[in-house]
Amino acid sequence: MHTTSWHSVSMTLDECIKCNICTSYCPVAAVTDKFPGPKYAGPQAQRFRESGQITSPDVWVDYCSACRVCNEVCPSGVKIAEINARAKAQIVHERGIPLRNWFFGRNEILGRIGNLAPQIANLGFHNPVSRLMAEKILGVARHAPIPHWSTEGNFRAWFARREKLRAEKKVAYFHGCSTNYYEPAVGKAAVAVLEHLGYEVVLPPQNCCALPMLNNGEFPAAEKLFRSNLKKLAPYVDRGLPIVGTSTSCVLVLREEATEMLDLENAQTQALKAGMWDISEWLRERLEQGELPTDFRELQMVVPYHVSCQARAHRMGRPGLDVLMLIPGLDVREGNAKCCGLAGTYGYKAEKYDIAMQVGEDAFRFVRAQGEGVRYVTADSEICRWQLEHGTQKLGRHPVEILAAAYGLYDLDRRQLLAEMK
Amino acid sequence: MPKIETDLLVIGGGATGVGVAWDAALRGFRTVLVEKRDLTHGTTGRYHGLLHSGGRYVVKDPHSAEECIRENRILRKTHAHCIEDTGGFFVVTPEDVNAYPDQFQAACKNLGIPCEEISLRAALQREPLMNPRAARVFVVPDGAADSFQATHSTAQAAQIAGAQILNYHEVVALIPAEGDPARVVGARVRDVARGEDVEIRAALTINAAGAWAGVIARTAGVTVNVIPGKGTMLAANHRLINTVLNRCKMPDDGDIIVPIHTVTVIGTTDEKVQDPEHLTIEPWEVELLLREGDKLIPGISQARFVRAWAGVRPLYQEHYAGASRDATRDFVVLDHAARDGVAGLLTIIGGKWTTFRLMAEKTVDKACEQLGARKPCSTAETPVPGVEHGHYWLGHRLREVEQNHLQSELVCECELVTRAMLENAARNNPTLTLDDLRRDVRLGMGPCQGGFCTYRAAGILHELQVQNSQSKIQDPNTWHVADLQSPARNAKLEIGNWKLGVGTPNLLLRDFLQERWKGLLPILWGRQLKQERLDELIYLALMNADHLPDEDAVSPMSDFYSRRGISTTADTEARDA
Amino acid sequence: MLDLIVIGAGLSGMLAAHTAARAGARVAIVSKGLGALHWSAGTIDALGYFPDEKTPVSSPLAALPMLAPNHPYTLCDAPAAWREFAALTHACGLPYAGANADANLWLPSPAGAARPTWLAPRAQLAGDLARAEPMLIVGVRGMRDFFPELIAENLRKQNHAARAAFVPLEVITARHDSNSVQLAHALDDPARQLKLARELKKIVQRGERIGLPAILGLDNHPNAFQTLEAETGAAIFEIPTLPPSVPGIRLNDALRRELHRLGVRVDVNMDVRGFHADGARIAFVESETSGQPLKHRAEKFLLATGGILGGGIQSDPTGKTWEAVFDLPLTIAPNRGDWFRARFFDPAGHPIFRGGVAVNRVFQPVNAHGAPVYANLWAAGGVLAHADPILERSLEGVAIATGVAAGKFASQA
Known part of the structure; x- marks a missing residue:
């Protein structure tokens, strides 16, 4: 997991000038002594790690939440969060993976199993007794916002049975696991918006992006998943079909994180990097090309917009905001909280739940400060939406859902396409 | 003038001198060692840290090679904690494909140096940045050696055996016997910190001053023609490899890369110089090392370098006039009674770090002969203090800091030096400069090169000074100087007496920044230049440290730090104008 | 379409953006x-020393006319920019002030040296070394970036009455980690502010002013400062610490809030690596992203990427130096041997740090013939040639003066 090539993210430790800006902004180090800060655990500790070491010299890197705020503020370009991820992977390589983290890494399988009988699964898993047991036995935080399985069937099944728009212009859609199993509504809204733009939506075969495995240091398994996606998406990339995703964290993993953490850079990964888009980013591009319809209805409401750390990690600006700002009447309020705290699977872990909630406090406070009348809160990452719902009791919606509503295609409250409600 | 009487006076606090003191004390001689600066300040502290397997000399100098492998095996036992067991590769790069590799392999076999050829694939798996176009790779038992720690540990062993070690005691002149100018009876030395002279009378004086041996001998009217072979080295910011890489060819410039502690060292050049004291690192040397380094690790020239330095090999060959690269690496004990008709004086010269123990043994054997004593050498079977910790490994400080939650105690964040490590080192060793503490605990040796820790270290030492901090001196049998390397063990120690020799914190700060600067100058570009500018921001814009009181104060080292080998064209032009 | 994109979020970039907005x-x-x-x-250090001169500058205003003719200060109305800046800090609740006369203010440095500055935040003003009250320098045991004994001793050596004392870390935080920012966050808490004040009251003597490390709160800084002064009855002043700098972060945050209020969006983590020019006009710059490079279009561009420290100027072992975004011509000598002097503290400074991008009277980067390189490009701050702001102690002064000037010229063009 250490230096294997000059491209390796580990090499960026040489950019570090020890200035500690990252430590000053780290949301985790701000609330706990268990993590010594990104500079310490990243570029500094990395000089004391070596390939072939008998055991990893340090384990507190496990408390890095991978939010990447450190990367964001670093004036020198050190890939701190990725260095930390690789150090974590080294520890897993040496010591094996805890059962809980093994489960977290396989949320796609969990999604699929629960999907077989979602009502039973929800009942079975989302009750205080089983959550308490899960905490005691597995270490899954009992209060953490674990999503419910969709009781209306999964997204792919919905997509398969509906009548599609056929058009010259085509776009491929990467829905990710959460849309497929937990929030099909996000996918429905996305498809509606894309078709509204006059694009035919195609659905490539796909599997879990590997983010949970990467976050939990299961690199060999993550590499299998990533390579599988590479293969499945390659025909679409080769045909020049843009692939858009609604889960900004999946897009980040596929475009960059997996390649960097696994040290896999090649022509194929580069092609995927160039061919894949966060849906808001792609819509902003359409806007700039003058292709985005502006037949919006007025949406009179205040929506707090939490800019997910994973969205910021794209370095693509605020495309969600750029697009939502077009909607008449809509008062989108951008927050500047660094991270919601949940950060992938971090806040689901019993020993990290309190840290995650403390980290999220800034985001919760921001949402609360926007007034009692606020009903929805938006964020590009599902993880953040779940955490914000948990921390503020508001309803979390993806920007594309709000956009779909503004195009008159979608009921934000019931999370259904208007066309299907008739 | 204070006087000291002893059996043996050893001059020189490098590996050899300290080794001689250790050996002599173990054999029961009353022994005093004097060193004009800090231990290892000379060549010992300026080498790349390669524990030779002998492979490097196996074709060219089989005798040296044989000594190397023997001593390699001994030091792994007697000085285990000063060694990292990295192993070494001899790499046949595309430039080196000729008859040499076969000769090399055969010679290793002849001399009993373990040497196993491995596949390129296996080699690259272990060292992915190694040249993938290499033709062949041999594995040998090279290692990385911490010459600071080894010398300090040997010195403690010598002290436990009764030797007296006097740092910052510079020889003014050897003393001739009254009425017998052809007999040396000791030396007059200057206690540099106190500024007073001391007379040391000894039955036998051993000149182990390395590259300075000629200077010492001259004060007794004896000529020793040391061939000072300057070697320049560059340290990259982190470990690019974890195995010593050697080119498989006749030894030449820039053909060794050593992973030592947190850095990767490219070594060395070899150039005959006149003055061992003030060495200049020439731009061509830096270019050559980068170019040659690229042959073993393609791309290393683009890495971040944090420092350049030069050491001077004390090569010796009677009546030799050739290039220093071709001079023998062998050592010799000069019996000046037989050679020059001057009794009471031996000179030990030549050799290399790996064979320091053997050199000491041969020297003390000769001393026994001269003093008519029959005392066998026992150093090969006597481990020095700290050896129980086993070989050190790169991650040990990181692990200890984490396990003991010491991160907020860090003074030097780059090299993980805690406040307790610094304080104990300062209390335990006579400390004139922060550079002395660098050799003790690696203060300031990381990427920021003193940017953050210089201020902290000066502030901490000043607090000790103000509080007139005295700790009890613990029995040297209950703690080991090797403990100074350990964040965890230091947290529980409080050793030694406060012995800050000279200077205000302002001087400590100024001296150390200048000392770091001279090693930075040859490699300041790119990222290290950016780092340097941050260090400037801290010490100029934030601290105004160039306008602190005591502007005129100087330490015994100030001149050395500002003079040594760093004349830049910018300077010349500015001063000429 | 934007009118102006500023590249760089340091002091010069923020001031340029602010001025234009x-x-x-x-x-x-x-x-x-x-x-x-x-x-x-x-x-805000305006000018403390001339290169190679021992005597410090007493009044930057009086010294400005004596600067070399191509110094950035000579191209703009620096004093006016500093006044504007001071007014801005008052408006955004972090007021800065200087000495009463047109002279530099001398404040204690973290090493106890007297450092010349032009404007300081209110929390540092009582450290004015022209004042006579004796100083009690208080450190926090266990904080590794502040040494009160060292400061006090050096102040005494310069004939200022000063003594040192410590308060325990537990007064401020129960946490183990204790860098300046973490301590400052802890002191945002009014209860801890009060606790510290009471501790100080025990050790301060009548007539003393109290110098503390600059950790007196971040978001709740004004309250922390007021509580300490009110509870101790003594004048309080902060002394800056090793990086990370709490006073610097406060200023950064205040300016960012002001920019936000003006509708200036600040995107950090966007590394501008390329650009496209149609003839003499820059059409867009490109920053790297996780996907395709992001194009940033605007009528005008302003380069405020900093010098060698900021990353605006890069270099390599062959002695090559280059400006990182537009590859603008630099004034740096091509031979590394010409970059440095043998002494780290050489009062003449190191020549490389005077190098950079040369600009004309309206702060447009120019080529060797003095002609603008691009018609719609301006530059400010550390990237500019003909000054070594760290050596001169003019780092923030130059950033503000040139940022304001370039922002003004860019918005007027």
């Missing part, structure tokens, strides 16, 4: 990371 331009900032404010004392 105030003049009505639509402005955005893109930046690779956060700037040098995070490392500085948080003061």
Whole structure:
């Protein structure tokens, strides 16, 4: 997991000038002594790690939440969060993976199993007794916002049975696991918006992006998943079909994180990097090309917009905001909280739940400060939406859902396409 | 003038001198060692840290090679904690494909140096940045050696055996016997910190001053023609490899890369110089090392370098006039009674770090002969203090800091030096400069090169000074100087007496920044230049440290730090104008 | 379409963006990371020393006319820019002030040296070394970046009455980690402010002023400062610490809030690596992203990427140096041997740090013939040639003066 090539993210430790800006902004180090800060655990500790070491010299890197705020503020370009991820992977390589983290890494399988009988699964898993047991036995935080399985069937099944728009212009859609199993509504809204733009939506075969495995240091398994996606998406990339995703964290993993953490850079990964888009980013591009319809209805409401750390990690600006700002009447309020705290699977872990909630406090406070009348809160990452719902009791919606509503295609409250409600 | 009487006076606090003191004390001689600066300040502290397997000399100098492998095996036992067991590769790069590799392999076999050829694939798996176009790779038992720690540990062993070690005691002149100018009876030395002279009378004086041996001998009217072979080295910011890489060819410039502690060292050049004291690192040397380094690790020239330095090999060959690269690496004990008709004086010269123990043994054997004593050498079977910790490994400080939650105690964040490590080192060793503490605990040796820790270290030492901090001196049998390397063990120690020799914190700060600067100058570009500018921001814009009181104060080292080998064209032009 | 994109979110970039936005331009900032404010004392140093001169500058205003003719200060109305800046700090609740006369203010440095500065935040003003009250310098045991004994002793050596004392870390935080920012966050808590004040009251003597490390709160800083002064009855002043700099972060945050109020979007973590020019006009700059490079279009561009420290100027072992975004001509000598002097503290400074991008009277980068390289490009701050702001102690002064000037010229063009 250490230096294997000059491209390796580990090499960026040489950019570090020890200035500690990252430590000053780290949301985790701000609330706990268990993590010594990104500079310490990243570029500094990395000089004391070596390939072939008998055991990893340090384990507190496990408390890095991978939010990447450190990367964001670093004036020198050190890939701190990725260095930390690789150090974590080294520890897993040496010591094996805890059962809980093994489960977290396989949320796609969990999604699929629960999907077989979602009502039973929800009942079975989302009750205080089983959550308490899960905490005691597995270490899954009992209060953490674990999503419910969709009781209306999964997204792919919905997509398969509906009548599609056929058009010259085509776009491929990467829905990710959460849309497929937990929030099909996000996918429905996305498809509606894309078709509204006059694009035919195609659905490539796909599997879990590997983010949970990467976050939990299961690199060999993550590499299998990533390579599988590479293969499945390659025909679409080769045909020049843009692939858009609604889960900004999946897009980040596929475009960059997996390649960097696994040290896999090649022509194929580069092609995927160039061919894949966060849906808001792609819509902003359409806007700039003058292709985005502006037949919006007025949406009179205040929506707090939490800019997910994973969205910021794209370095693509605020495309969600750029697009939502077009909607008449809509008062989108951008927050500047660094991270919601949940950060992938971090806040689901019993020993990290309190840290995650403390980290999220800034985001919760921001949402609360926007007034009692606020009903929805938006964020590009599902993880953040779940955490914000948990921390503020508001309803979390993806920007594309709000956009779909503004195009008159979608009921934000019931999370259904208007066309299907008739 | 204070006087000291002893059996043996050893001059020189490098590996050899300290080794001689250790050996002599173990054999029961009353022994005093004097060193004009800090231990290892000379060549010992300026080498790349390669524990030779002998492979490097196996074709060219089989005798040296044989000594190397023997001593390699001994030091792994007697000085285990000063060694990292990295192993070494001899790499046949595309430039080196000729008859040499076969000769090399055969010679290793002849001399009993373990040497196993491995596949390129296996080699690259272990060292992915190694040249993938290499033709062949041999594995040998090279290692990385911490010459600071080894010398300090040997010195403690010598002290436990009764030797007296006097740092910052510079020889003014050897003393001739009254009425017998052809007999040396000791030396007059200057206690540099106190500024007073001391007379040391000894039955036998051993000149182990390395590259300075000629200077010492001259004060007794004896000529020793040391061939000072300057070697320049560059340290990259982190470990690019974890195995010593050697080119498989006749030894030449820039053909060794050593992973030592947190850095990767490219070594060395070899150039005959006149003055061992003030060495200049020439731009061509830096270019050559980068170019040659690229042959073993393609791309290393683009890495971040944090420092350049030069050491001077004390090569010796009677009546030799050739290039220093071709001079023998062998050592010799000069019996000046037989050679020059001057009794009471031996000179030990030549050799290399790996064979320091053997050199000491041969020297003390000769001393026994001269003093008519029959005392066998026992150093090969006597481990020095700290050896129980086993070989050190790169991650040990990181692990200890984490396990003991010491991160907020860090003074030097780059090299993980805690406040307790610094304080104990300062209390335990006579400390004139922060550079002395660098050799003790690696203060300031990381990427920021003193940017953050210089201020902290000066502030901490000043607090000790103000509080007139005295700790009890613990029995040297209950703690080991090797403990100074350990964040965890230091947290529980409080050793030694406060012995800050000279200077205000302002001087400590100024001296150390200048000392770091001279090693930075040859490699300041790119990222290290950016780092340097941050260090400037801290010490100029934030601290105004160039306008602190005591502007005129100087330490015994100030001149050395500002003079040594760093004349830049910018300077010349500015001063000429 | 934006009117102006500023590249760089340091002091010069923020001031340039602020000036242009105030003049009505639509402005955005893109930046690779956060700037040098995070490392500085948080003061505005205008001019402390001339290169190679021992005597410090007593009045920057009087000294400006004596600067070399191509010094950035000679191209702009620096004093006016500093006044504007002071007014801005008052408006955004972090007021800065200087000495009463047109002279430099001398404040204690973290090493106990007297450091010349022009404007300081209110929390540092009582450290004015022209004042006579004796100083009690208070450190926090266990804080590794502040040494009260060292400061007090050096102040005494310079004939200022000063003594040192410590308070225990537990007064401020129960946490183990204790860098300056973490301690400052802890002191945002009014209860801890009060606790510290009571501790100080026990050790302060009548007539003393109290110098503390610059950790007196971040978001709740004014309250922390007032509580300490009210409870102890003594004048309180902060002394800056090793980076990260709490006073610098406060200033950074205040300016960012002001920019936000003016509708200036600041995107950090955008590393501008390329650009496209149609003839003499820059059409867009490109920053790297996780996907395709992001194009940033605007009518005008302003380069505020900093010098060697900021990353605006890069170099390699062959002695090559280059400007990182537009590859503008630099004034740096091509031979590394010409870059440095043998002494780290050489009062003449190291020649390389005087090098940079040369600009004309309206702060447009120019080529060797003095002609603008691009018609719609301006530059400010550390990237500029003919000054070594760290050596001169003019780092923030130059950033502000040139930022304001370039922002003004860019918005007027």
